[in-house]
Amino acid sequence: MRHILAAIAVALSPITAAADVIYTVNWPLFSFANAIADGRVEVVFPAPLDVDPAYWTPDADTLLAYQRADLVLLNGAGYAKWVEDAGLPRSRLVDTTQDVRDRLIEMDSGPVHSHGPDGAHSHGGGLAFTTWLDPDIARAQAQATYDAMARRWPEHAETFAAGHAVLDRQLAEIDAELHAAFAPLRGRSVLASHPVYQYLGRAVDLDLISFHWEPDRTPGQEEWARLDAAVEERNATIMLWEDSPTPETIELLDERNVKVVVLPPLGNRPTHADTSMPDVLRNYVDGISSN
Amino acid sequence: MTGLVRLAALYLWRHAGWSALIMAVLAVLAAIPMVGARLAGLATEEMTARAATTPLIYGPAGGALELTLDALFFTGAPDPGLTMADYEDLASQELGTVIPVLRTHAAHDAPIVGVDVEYLEMRELVIAEGRPMVLMGEAVAGAAVARRLGLTPGAEVQSDARGAFDIAGSAPVRLQITGVLAPTGMADDEAILTTLRSAWLVAGLAHGHEDLAEADEAVVLSRDDGVVVANARLQEAIRVTDVNRGDFHFHGAPEDRPLGALLVFPHDARAAALLRGRVEDAGDARQLIRPTEVVRMLLDDVFRVRALFELATGVLGTAGIAALAGMVALTLRFRRPEFELARRIGADRGAVVALVGLELAILLAAGLVLAAGLTATVDVFGRDLYLWLLFGAT
Numbered sequence: 001m002r003h004i005l006a007a008i009a010v011a012l013s014p015i016t017a018a019a020d021v022i023y024t025v026n027w028p029l030f031s032f033a034n035a036i037a038d039g040r041v042e043v044v045f046p047a048p049l050d051v052d053p054a055y056w057t058p059d060a061d062t063l064l065a066y067q068r069a070d071l072v073l074l075n076g077a078g079y080a081k082w083v084e085d086a087g088l089p090r091s092r093l094v095d096t097t098q099d100v101r102d103r104l105i106e107m108d109s110g111p112v113h114s115h116g117p118d119g120a121h122s123h124g125g126g127l128a129f130t131t132w133l134d135p136d137i138a139r140a141q142a143q144a145t146y147d148a149m150a151r152r153w154p155e156h157a158e159t160f161a162a163g164h165a166v167l168d169r170q171l172a173e174i175d176a177e178l179h180a181a182f183a184p185l186r187g188r189s190v191l192a193s194h195p196v197y198q199y200l201g202r203a204v205d206l207d208l209i210s211f212h213w214e215p216d217r218t219p220g221q222e223e224w225a226r227l228d229a230a231v232e233e234r235n236a237t238i239m240l241w242e243d244s245p246t247p248e249t250i251e252l253l254d255e256r257n258v259k260v261v262v263l264p265p266l267g268n269r270p271t272h273a274d275t276s277m278p279d280v281l282r283n284y285v286d287g288i289s290s291n
Numbered sequence: 292m293t294g295l296v297r298l299a300a301l302y303l304w305r306h307a308g309w310s311a312l313i314m315a316v317l318a319v320l321a322a323i324p325m326v327g328a329r330l331a332g333l334a335t336e337e338m339t340a341r342a343a344t345t346p347l348i349y350g351p352a353g354g355a356l357e358l359t360l361d362a363l364f365f366t367g368a369p370d371p372g373l374t375m376a377d378y379e380d381l382a383s384q385e386l387g388t389v390i391p392v393l394r395t396h397a398a399h400d401a402p403i404v405g406v407d408v409e410y411l412e413m414r415e416l417v418i419a420e421g422r423p424m425v426l427m428g429e430a431v432a433g434a435a436v437a438r439r440l441g442l443t444p445g446a447e448v449q450s451d452a453r454g455a456f457d458i459a460g461s462a463p464v465r466l467q468i469t470g471v472l473a474p475t476g477m478a479d480d481e482a483i484l485t486t487l488r489s490a491w492l493v494a495g496l497a498h499g500h501e502d503l504a505e506a507d508e509a510v511v512l513s514r515d516d517g518v519v520v521a522n523a524r525l526q527e528a529i530r531v532t533d534v535n536r537g538d539f540h541f542h543g544a545p546e547d548r549p550l551g552a553l554l555v556f557p558h559d560a561r562a563a564a565l566l567r568g569r570v571e572d573a574g575d576a577r578q579l580i581r582p583t584e585v586v587r588m589l590l591d592d593v594f595r596v597r598a599l600f601e602l603a604t605g606v607l608g609t610a611g612i613a614a615l616a617g618m619v620a621l622t623l624r625f626r627r628p629e630f631e632l633a634r635r636i637g638a639d640r641g642a643v644v645a646l647v648g649l650e651l652a653i654l655l656a657a658g659l660v661l662a663a664g665l666t667a668t669v670d671v672f673g674r675d676l677y678l679w680l681l682f683g684a685t
Contacts, residue, residue, distance in 0.1 A: 057536075060422065060425060060426075060469075063425040063426065064422060064423070064425060067408055067423065067425055081537075084488070085426055085427045085488060085536065085539075086425055086426060087407075087408045087423070087424050087425045087426065087429070087486035087488075088408065088425075089407055089408050089409040089412075090382070090407050090409070091382065091388055091389070091407075091409060092409075
């Protein structure tokens with residue numbers, strides 16, 4: 001009976017947005033919105049822990065929740081492709097990298113093909129999307145988040161402004177600390193297990209050589225040969241990893257005098273629930289400083 | 292008097308065919324103006340209400356009436372003369388809520404209308420069954436079209452092959468119905484509402500096929516310097532599923548994708564005035580219209596036509612009544628021996644006149660009751676009838 005009544009209530013309810021709720025497409029934006037909201041509005045990041053939100057597709061119920069939210073914070077740069085397909089209300093979508101579009105990084109395109117009268121095109125390529133790893137872009141995203149929230153809930157503007165000021169100051173400090181920590185590596189070649197550190201690399205002036213190595217799998221001979229060439233030609237001594245690689249990989253890298261530095265890009269939420277995005281970036285400073 | 296009533300009733304019963312004919316003629320003569328007035332009232336009410344809930348419509352330059360009919364009533368020849376760039380430009384001014392609308396194709400005569408999902412909120416549409424559309428390839432059906440086509444959540448509806456805007460010679464697309472709207476008595480009842488991306492898919496601006504980089508050589512015409520050219524054997528998907536969703540893609544720049552109109556709900560009168568000024572300053576390629584003004588002009592024309600209709604109805608009614616009077620007079624002439632017999636057995640002239648008067652009164656009353664019944668039927672089914680008259684479907 002309860003289910004029937006609930007179904008009737010849902011069916012007869014007009015299609016309106018839920019009260020005072022923000023949905024985000026990744027954890028960094030959740031962290032920013034949460035810091036700014038200071039409990040005045042609910043902030044929801046619904047992706048399960050075991051997925052990469054960049055490639056995750058929400059189920060229909062979750063999509064409906066996004067559809068009914070007061071604001072949906074998007075990362076932009078092609079992050080979370082499902083957003084393009086989802087019927088979300090455009091007036092409530094906030095592209096947090098809209099104002100820094102000219103600073104987004106293009107990646108190599110995929111194979112080009114043509115059929116019909118439309119000419120050649122490619123489905124690959126696109127923009128690098130781990131924008132929040134550049135603290136300066138992260139600040140722009142936090143600013144866009146604050147602007148949208150203050151516009152939507154002017155009655156909380158003062159609280160939001162206070163939260164944003166603290167967040168912005170933290171990110172500015174971390175920006176300086178990151179530059180200091182990476183200073184010894186400035187202009188030098190650094191290996192990356194995946195092409196996810198483009199924004200960090202550009203921010204602190206690294207010559208990144210990216211691979212497609214999975215932390216839970218020891219690479220094959222061909223991949224080691226490519227790494228050896230990079231180490232030899234570019235004198236790379238550090239490899240950034242999204243997660244700790246296998247002991248065998250660590251040992252093989254150690255044999256080549258390549259140190260492993262784990263810097264999780266954290267599109268999804270970290271293990272500790274009370275960690276904030278500034279904490280994550282501070283861990284980057286600690287991670288690189290200890291090497 | 293009771294005897295006269297009984298006599299009149301018995302006469303009418305005995306001549307049931309003649310009585311029914313007179314009654315039907317009287318009913319039709321009485322019903323035509325009443326039904327006409329009811330339908331005109333409904334049309335006025337519906338059109339005015341629809342227009343009143345949409346403060347402004349932004350569209351390509353041209354006929355304001357065509358734009359209003361397209362954007363509000365999903366009828367007439369569609370003109371997708373706007374682009375997403377127009378939408379982004381208008382929405383970025385943040386002077387109100389802007390809802391894009393695109394209609395290029397139909398399914399079984401029901402218009403397929405691509406909208407931002409906010410359209411459902413602005414129109415206060417209620418999902419009676421199922422859920423709103425959220426993904427490309429999904430749609431909700433209006434109450435009337437769902438009833439007519441037997442659509443329920445989970446059903447599919449196929450777009451008609453040809454539309455008004457076939458950029459790439461669009462193939463039919465099957466949309467999955469995820470919800471059915473509660474009846475509104477408005478154009479939404481007759482529409483299939485979907486997302487803009489689905490509307491573009493229906494219009495042939497997006498398609499889905501296997502990855503050509505890994506495709507069988509049978510579908511590849513050539514591979515040259517990273518460019519793969521497919522031949523006609525390449526199968527394009529006609530429905531979006533969870534499995535092939537990622538294969539669908541658009542060609543061309545997002546800002547060039549077409550739109551039919553933008554429904555504009557300004558924050559306040561000042562915002563509306565600002566918008567009107569800006570559109571006027573921007574040149575002649577676009578127009579921003581008040582649909583209430585357009586509908587009022589349309590109704591003025593309708594009222595002029597209606598006055599002519601009423602005049603014609605009056606002339607026809609007078610002619611009908613004259614014909615009816617002639618028919619009754621002829622009948623009375625044939626009944627002269629009957630009246631003579633009545634007088635011989637003691638009925639005075641007044642009783643005979645009263646008998647004929649009673650017969651006519653009974654027929655008139657029955658005719659009026661029938662006319663009232665017809666009018667009441669229009670009251671019940673008038674919206675469907677009105678929609679059928681306006682949109683050509685039930």
